[in-house]
Amino acid sequence: MRGVIMYGPGDVHVVDREDPKIIEPTDAIIRLTATCICGSDLWPYRGIEPVDHTPMGHEYVGVVEEIGADVKTVKPGDFVIGSFVISDNTCEICRAGFQSKCIHAEFVAQTVGTQAEKARIPHADGTLVATPGHPDEDLVPALLAASDVLGTGWYAADAAQAGPGKTVAVVGDGAVGLMAILAARELGAERIIAMSRHPERQKLARYYGATDIVEERGEEGIARIRDLTDGYGAHSVVEAVGTQESFMQAVGATRGGGHMGYVGVNYDVQIPGIQLFFAGIHLLGGPAPVRRFLPDLIDRIWNRTIDPGRVFDLTLPLDQAAEGYKAMNERRAIKTLLTL
Amino acid sequence: MRGVIMYGPGDVHVVDREDPKIIEPTDAIIRLTATCICGSDLWPYRGIEPVDHTPMGHEYVGVVEEIGADVKTVKPGDFVIGSFVISDNTCEICRAGFQSKCIHAEFVAQTVGTQAEKARIPHADGTLVATPGHPDEDLVPALLAASDVLGTGWYAADAAQAGPGKTVAVVGDGAVGLMAILAARELGAERIIAMSRHPERQKLARYYGATDIVEERGEEGIARIRDLTDGYGAHSVVEAVGTQESFMQAVGATRGGGHMGYVGVNYDVQIPGIQLFFAGIHLLGGPAPVRRFLPDLIDRIWNRTIDPGRVFDLTLPLDQAAEGYKAMNERRAIKTLLTL
Numbered sequence: 098m099r100g101v102i103m104y105g106p107g108d109v110h111v112v113d114r115e116d117p118k119i120i121e122p123t124d125a126i127i128r129l130t131a132t133c134i135c136g137s138d139l140w141p142y143r144g145i146e147p148v149d150h151t152p153m154g155h156e157y158v159g160v161v162e163e164i165g166a167d168v169k170t171v172k173p174g175d176f177v178i179g180s181f182v183i184s185d186n187t188c189e190i191c192r193a194g195f196q197s198k199c200i201h202a203e204f205v206a207q208t209v210g211t212q213a214e215k216a217r218i219p220h221a222d223g224t225l226v227a228t229p230g231h232p233d234e235d236l237v238p239a240l241l242a243a244s245d246v247l248g249t250g251w252y253a254a255d256a257a258q259a260g261p262g263k264t265v266a267v268v269g270d271g272a273v274g275l276m277a278i279l280a281a282r283e284l285g286a287e288r289i290i291a292m293s294r295h296p297e298r299q300k301l302a303r304y305y306g307a308t309d310i311v312e313e314r315g316e317e318g319i320a321r322i323r324d325l326t327d328g329y330g331a332h333s334v335v336e337a338v339g340t341q342e343s344f345m346q347a348v349g350a351t352r353g354g355g356h357m358g359y360v361g362v363n364y365d366v367q368i369p370g371i372q373l374f375f376a377g378i379h380l381l382g383g384p385a386p387v388r389r390f391l392p393d394l395i396d397r398i399w400n401r402t403i404d405p406g407r408v409f410d411l412t413l414p415l416d417q418a419a420e421g422y423k424a425m426n427e428r429r430a431i432k433t434l435l436t437l
Numbered sequence: 438m439r440g441v442i443m444y445g446p447g448d449v450h451v452v453d454r455e456d457p458k459i460i461e462p463t464d465a466i467i468r469l470t471a472t473c474i475c476g477s478d479l480w481p482y483r484g485i486e487p488v489d490h491t492p493m494g495h496e497y498v499g500v501v502e503e504i505g506a507d508v509k510t511v512k513p514g515d516f517v518i519g520s521f522v523i524s525d526n527t528c529e530i531c532r533a534g535f536q537s538k539c540i541h542a543e544f545v546a547q548t549v550g551t552q553a554e555k556a557r558i559p560h561a562d563g564t565l566v567a568t569p570g571h572p573d574e575d576l577v578p579a580l581l582a583a584s585d586v587l588g589t590g591w592y593a594a595d596a597a598q599a600g601p602g603k604t605v606a607v608v609g610d611g612a613v614g615l616m617a618i619l620a621a622r623e624l625g626a627e628r629i630i631a632m633s634r635h636p637e638r639q640k641l642a643r644y645y646g647a648t649d650i651v652e653e654r655g656e657e658g659i660a661r662i663r664d665l666t667d668g669y670g671a672h673s674v675v676e677a678v679g680t681q682e683s684f685m686q687a688v689g690a691t692r693g694g695g696h697m698g699y700v701g702v703n704y705d706v707q708i709p710g711i712q713l714f715f716a717g718i719h720l721l722g723g724p725a726p727v728r729r730f731l732p733d734l735i736d737r738i739w740n741r742t743i744d745p746g747r748v749f750d751l752t753l754p755l756d757q758a759a760e761g762y763k764a765m766n767e768r769r770a771i772k773t774l775l776t777l
Contacts, residue, residue, distance in 0.1 A: 189669055190693045198693020198717045200668065328540065329529055344710060353530045353538020353723075362710035370684060370706030374699070374723050377538045383693075383717030 100213030101153045101418045106144035107426075109419040114152065114210075117217035122165035125221035127177060129159040131241045132211050133409065134421050134433045135181075136271050137361065142422055145363065152210025153418075155181040156244040158237060159216070161225075168221045175227040178395065179218055180387035181205050181245045186223030196388035199223070204384075212418060214437055226391045229399060236398060238406030238434055242276070243394045246432065247405040248387030249360045250276025250337070251394065254284055256358030256381040257333035261285040266322050267307075268347045269337035270298035272408040272432040273360060275305055277335040279403060282306030286333070290325060292318055292346075298431070301407065315342055319349035330355060336382070341366050353377040360385055409434040440553030441493040441758045446484035447766075449759040454492065454550075457557035462505035465561035467517060469499040471581045472551050473749065474761050474773045475521075476611050477701065482762055485703065492550025493758075495521040496584040498577060499556070501565075508561045515567040518735065519558055520727035521545050521585045526563030536728035539563070544724075552758060554777055566731045569739060576738060578746030578774055582616070583734045586772065587745040588727030589700045590616025590677065591734065594624055596698030596721040597673035601625040606662050607647075608687045609677035610638035612748040612772040613700060615645055617675040619743060622646030626673070630665060632658055632686075638771070641747065655682055659689035670695060676722070681706050693717040700725055749774040 100114035117126055133156050141148030161175045171177055184191050184199035191199050201220055209216050218224055232240055239247075250273045259265045259281040267277050270293035281289045282305065291302035294312040302310065311321045322331055330352030336344055336359035344359065344366055351357045359382035373380070397403045411430035413421050414437075421433030440454035457466055473496045481488030501515045511517055524531050524539035531539050541560055549556050558564055572580055579587075590613045599605045599621040607614050607621070610633035621629045622645065631642035634652040642650065651661045662671055670692030676684055676699035684699065684706055691697045699722035713720070737743045751770035753761050754777075761773030 189667075193694045195694030195717060327529075341710075354533045354535025354726075359714070362714045364711050366710030368708040368710055368713065370681075370702035370708055371704050373708065374702045377535060377723030377726075378721075380720040381718075383714050386694075386717075 098214035099415060100210060101415070103141060103148050103151050103153050105148060107142055109142070109422045111416050111418050114213060117215050119163060119165045120217065121219060122167040123220050123222065124165045125161050125168055125171060125218050125225060126163040126215060127157070127159040127218060128162050128215050129157055129211060129213065129437050130176070131237050131437065132157050132415070132435050133241055134212070134418070134425055134435065135245060136273065138422070139426055142426055152213070154210050154212030155204065155206035156241060156246070157211040157216060158241045158244065162215070164221060170222045171225050171227050176231045177225040177227050178240055178244055178391060179224045179226070180248065180391065182384055182387070183219050184223045184388050185220050186388060191223065194386060194389045196386040197384040198386070212415065212435060224388065226395060228395055238409045239398045239404060240395065241434065242405040242408060243391060243398065245387060246272045246408060247276045247394060248390050249273050249385040251280040251390050252385035252387065253277045253335040253337060253358040253360045254280035256356070257335050258356040259284045259286045259333045262287055263332040264288040264290065264326055265333040265335065266290040266292060266331040266350050267335045267337060268292045268343050268350070270295055270302055271337060274335065274337035275301055275408055276405055277337055278302055278307050279305040279405060281333070283397070283403060290322065290331065304407070315346055316349070318346050322350040326352070332356070337361070339363050339366070344368065345372070348373060348376050348378065351376065351378045355379065356381070358382060408432045412436060438554035439755060440550060441755070443481055443488050443491050443493050445488060447482055449762050451756050451758050454553060457555050459503060459505045460557065461559060462507040463560050463562065464505045465501050465508055465511060465558050465565060466503040466555060467497065467499040467558060468502050468555050469497055469551060469553065469777050470516070471577050471777065472497050472755070472775050473581055474552070474758070474765055474775065475585060476613065478762065479766055482766055492553070494550050494552030495544065495546035496581060496586070497551040497556060498581045498584065502555070504561060510562045511565050511567050516571050517565040517567050518580055518584055518731060519565045520588065520731065522724055522727070523559050524563045524728050525560045526728060531563065534726055534729045536726040537724040538726070552755065552775060564728065566735060568735055578749050579738045579744060580735065581774065582745040582748060583731060583738065585727060586612045586748060587616045587734060588730050589613050589725040591620040591730050592725035592727065593617045593675040593677060593698040593700045594620035596696070597675050598696040599624045599626045599673045602627050603672040604628040604630065604666055605673040605675065606630040606632060606671040606690050607675045607677060608632045608683050608690070610635055610642055611677060614675065614677035615641055615748055616745055617677055618642055618647050619645040619745060621673070623737070623743060630662065630671065644747070655686055658686050662690040666692070672696065677701070679703050679706070684708065685712070688713060688716050688718065691716065691718045695719065696721070698722060748772045752776060
C-alpha cells in the first residue's frame, strides 16, 4: 500500500509500505476513506520532535476490511471512526471517561501511521465507533475531524467547563482552537472570546460561534480579557497553542476558581509553580479522550447540527501529502485533508 | 500591644506594636484568644522568602472588641474565626466558593500579622464567622486550626475530590497533610495512603484516618502507589509539601483522569508542561478558600465530631514565640500554638 513516511524534518515522501495484517485477535484492518495532517505533525516537520523515517498520521475514517477473532462491535463493511489513541474502553480509566489514559493506551501516531491506504487498529472494539450507515460524501470531512481535531477541541471546551452563563476565552485560532469555539457554542456558552490576530481565522472563529475577538497577546491580552469580564477573568479558558507564552496567557485570563483546558504543550514549556498556585484555577489537559465524545459527535454530524469539516481548507490526494505539509507549515492552510 | 516581628531570617522578637484601630467602616478589631505559627512562616524564617522587620501571623481566633459602622454579621463580644485571606464574600468569585481569590482579597500575613494581642480584620462581614457561643477552653485549638491548617487540608482533600469509593494518597505528613487525611476520612474516602517516613507522624496519620503508610519517595513512592492501586494510581492525591520532588511525586501518583489538590509550592518549583500534559490529570490548588468551609468546620468541631487540635503539639505563651519557631524549624514540633 501507499503511505506517508517522514524521512527527517521537512522531508515527506509517499512510498510503498507493507500492507497491515491482523496480529492480535482484537485487531481490525480498515481501508481509509480519508485521512489528514495534524498541527502536531508539524512538530517533527519543524525539527522540534525527533523523526527518522517515521510513518505518519493518526486521524482516520474508513471501512472495516477484516477483523480479528475477538472483535464484536464492528464488522467488515462498517464505516468507522476511531480516536488518535487506542483504548480498550473497559478498564477503570476508560470507564471514568479518560480513554486516552487507558491501561492499554497506544498512540496511533507511534504504532500505526494512518496517512496510508490501510491501517491496523488494535483494540478495535474499544477504539472504533461505527456510523449509522455509509456517510454521504460531504459528511466525510466532518467525520474525519471527529477523530482528533474536533474531539480535541471539544475536550478542551469540556475540560474548561464551557456551558450556559459562561464566558469562554479561546487562546489559539488553529484548527483545534476553532473546534473549541464550535464546542463552546454547542455546550451553550454565553460569550466566546477568540484570541486571534489573523483576519481569515477571525472570520471562521465568528462562523463557529465567537462573539468577541481579542488581538492582543501576553499581558495585554490578559488585560483585555479582564476588561471584558468586569475585572474577573473568563470562567473558562481553552489553551490551543502550546507555547510558554500562550500557556501563561491562558492561566492569566482565567478567573480565580475558573477552569482552564489545555490540549497540547511544547516540550520546552515550564510552568512556574508559584504563578499557577496564586492563580487558583482548575487545570485539566492532556491528549484528549476523544473516544468518550465520539458517539455524541457522530450524532451531531450525522444530524448536520455541526459542521466541523470547514477546518479543512486544503484537500489533496494522498500522493501530494508533501505539499499538504508545506502549506500548513507556511500557514497557507489551516488543515489539509488527504483523499484516497 | 505585644506582637511578633521577624527582623530577618531566624530572628524572631516579641515587641510592642501599635494597637490596631478601625480604618474602614467594614473593619473589626478582635482581641486574640489564641494564635499559632504556620509551616509557611518557616519560609521567611529559613530565608527562602524575603523578610525585614515583618509583623507575623495569619491564623486567629478571638473576641470582637469593636466594629466599623457598616459591619452587620458580627458584634462586640462574639467569638470569631476568620480565614487567613480577607474576602468580601459577596463578589462573583466568592459566591463561586473561591474566597481566597476574592476581588478584595488581602493576605492577613501581609497586612495584619495576627501573632499579636489584637488585630484589625478588614471586610469583617465577609471574613469572620462567629461560633454559636463562647467555646469551652479545650475547643480553642480545634477552632484555631480551622483558620488555616484544617481549612487548607480540607480544601486540598476537596480539590482532590476525596470521597466514597476513592483511594486518596497524601504526600506530606506535616500539619496540612494530617488535616487532609482527617478531611479525606470525613468525606468518606475508602482508602487513605499517607506518604510519611516519620514514625510519630505515621501514628498521628493513622489516628486521623490513614489506612496505609508508604515510606518511599519519588519514583519509588509512585511505584508503591501504583502497586497498591492495581497499576492505576490513586483517584485523589493531595500535595502538602511544596517542593519540586513532592509535586512531581503527586503528579505521578495520580491516575489518568484523577484529581490532584495542592496547597503550597516553593518559589523555585517549575512544572514540566509535557509531563503534566501526558499525566492527563485534574489539578486544582492555590491558597485555600477557607471561608467556604468555615461554617461546616465550626459545626463539626462544636459537635466534637472532629478533633483537629491534636496537630498542635507545642503550646507556648506569645512571648516565647521565638522558641516556637525554633522547635518547628528543627522539626521538634509539628505546629506551635501561642496563648495570650
